[in-house]
Amino acid sequence: MMRNSIAVLAILLLLVRVSSAAEDDSLYTTFLRCLENHTDPTSHVSDTLYSQSNGSYTSVLRAYIRNARFNSSSTNKPLLIVTAADESHVQAAVVCSKSLGLQLKIRSGGHDYAGISYVNDSPFVILDMFQLRSISVDVADQSVWVDSGATLGELYYRVWEKSRVLGFPAGVCPTVAAGGHISGGGYGNMIRKHGLAVDYVLDAKIVDVNGNILDRKSMGEDLFWAISGGGGASFGVILSYKLKLVPIPETVTVFRVERILDQNQSVTDFVYEWQKVAPTTDDRLFMRMLIQPISSQVRKGQKTIRATIVTLFLGNADQLVSLLDKEFPILGLKKENCTETSWIDSVLWWDNRAIGTKPEVLLDRELDSANFLIRKSDYVQTPISKDGLEWIWKKVAELGKTGFVFNPYGGKMNEISPAATPFPHRAGNLYKIQYSVNWNENSPELEKNYTAQIRRLFSYMTPFVSKNPRSAFLNYRDLDIGINTFGENSYEEGEVYGVKYFGDNFDRLVKVKTAVDPDNFFRNEQSIPTLSSKA
Known part of the structure; x- marks a missing residue:
């Protein structure tokens, strides 16, 4: 009798696995077909899509998990991961996720402490930006275009390659990526002299909810203001920022x-x-x-x-x-x-490297090391x-x-x-x-x-500490201070954490969000809510 029960259980488990694999393949096929319909055939979009049955899925997911608390077997995993290799892949991922009713999580470097760029309770897809890492330095203009998936270490290194007297006032952790860091404010050890990273944003490129690529002129000043410190993931997918570089002394x-x-x-x-x-x-x-x-x-x-x-x-x-x-x-x-020392050596020193360490170590992304x-x-x-x-x-x-x-x-x-x-x-x-x-x-x-x-x-x-509100820093995500379930009281729930992160700027962010993403496609546990028609 015991053997028969074990055999039945084994058959049931096998059927569950077969059923799950079939669902996985079906979603993968549907999503891939949609991606191919919205990208150039020569862009090889099929190489960027990973389902849970793909042999490389786990390594791709783990690579940019920067908090090991969210790297457990019990953590809910994405149905699919899109590792966009060009801008058209980002556009297609937005369009396809929206059309198929899938929630999209956007990960640039994975340093959000609460893991909200790669963890979700309900079924979801990750749009991983790590391949979008271009950096173009213009010494004459004292500016740089940096993709969202480029790390701060890579940014500092590329600037140093071109100039010994220019730098950028951002964070001291080289593996943080530009997209999340800058869109949330971005501070570092030159904050008292030069302010925040976001204070030097000259232009930006973003994919909106309709899959369009917008720059500062076409998005308008309200949206440009919102993604310059209000957290980009509430409004679209940040592709890149144009930044003004700052003068750095030789010593x-x-x-x-x-x-x-x-x-x-x-x-x-x-x-x-x-x-x-x-x-x-x-x-x-x-x-x-x-x-x-x-x-x-x-x-x-x-x-x-x-x-x-x-x-x-x-x-x-x-x-x-x-x-x-x-x-x-x-x-x-x-x-x-x-x-x-030199500025670039000070960057290494702040990263607990010995003075004299070769700057090339700033290009090391330290994958899967959380x-x-x-x-x-x-x-x-x-x-x-x-x-x-x-x-x-x-x-x-x-x-x-x-x-x-x-x-x-x-x-x-x-x-x-x-x-x-x-x-x-x-x-x-x-x-x-x-x-x-x-x-x-x-x-x-x-x-x-x-x-x-x-x-x-x-x-x-x-x-x-501060009171009324007790303020908090967006780039130190803390779900203890409030989360949004996006029900009837979405604005009220959002206001709880929103005023702590954004103070009097919260309501302006809500108005921008309502205008550019009225159906709240771009959302996470602490994103900017939309105003209901009633409100």
Whole structure:
């Protein structure tokens, strides 16, 4: 009897697999036929489409998953992946997904912390942009066209190839791709001197909901404004951006200095003074502060706090030492603590590479190399008191794993209107907080523990951060602050997270969205909602 039951079960499982494979082949065939009908036969669109039965499907999917939490067997996988190799493939993918009623997720580099570019609860298709990576530098015009799938490392390298005195103010992680980074605002270690990446967008190309390619002139200023900091995936598929390059001195200076709480080093005074100096000092100076719980070398088995300053100064070491000797004497900076180098070498140094590393490593995309992580964000508008900092150190040590990254504002950020781009977090903020926890083991128990930990620390910080709304940074996607189910209350649900990301710019983004994508084809858990006819 037992053998008969096992045999029946085996037959049923085989039938399920056959049925699934048949559905997979049927959808693949239908989608491919649609793609071929909307592209030139010579574009080889069949080479870009992967179904779940394709032998390369898993490696293509995994390559640009940058958060290993979404690389598990239980994570819902796309029905198809389109690895667009030219613009017509993007157009066709939009048209075909729309006509077949399939939700489309757009992935450029995969660094969205919540994984919303490659994870979805309902059936979906991924449009993967990694093959669209062209970069065209015009030194005479001091500008560059960069495709959405090109990485920041590739962008920096191509600019450096053509000029030693031009650069671009974007992120410090070389494997982040331009599309998502720039469309969400994009900041880096030149933010105080030059502002955000989005402040240097001159033009753009986007595929709209009807499959048309639009540039700045044909899309109009409202849509151009929206995709310059409002998140491109709500409005279409960003193909490329034209960016204005910025002047870079031939010599820049970097240093790293740390203090440890239980080694007779005044971490509290150190961080308290940093809060006053970092957002107000010379615009050429960016001093990131890292706060991390570490194992104590004094009290075995306990945690203590390490505070580390990581710096880029757009000038030489003598200028920097003189400046900080006056403004930040508790730092005690000496010239021997500093390293003078070129801008491209500073990019490598910030990526934890040794000075002298060949710039070609910036072309390495580090595929399928994700660890497990969670991130959140906040903004601080008034300095946290010494008593407040002491209380925070106690909570961080108690929790044991989650740390902070403090990124100072000021400088250029005080000079640009919050309405100039959808990114509203300009003047009034001293620094942005990134909450950060990483781990290496695929363990549901660890994930549960660290999720609870970072949420608890986020709650502890409530008295010290921005209010009404408690603001958040779009490129640090955080689904805890609200998601949209796109039902009858879509606007209200969108407003919950929308005002945190975009402030007073949210309603303008909604109006643009309603005008360009009224049926809400381009959507994700935190996309811009449309206005209903009733609203």
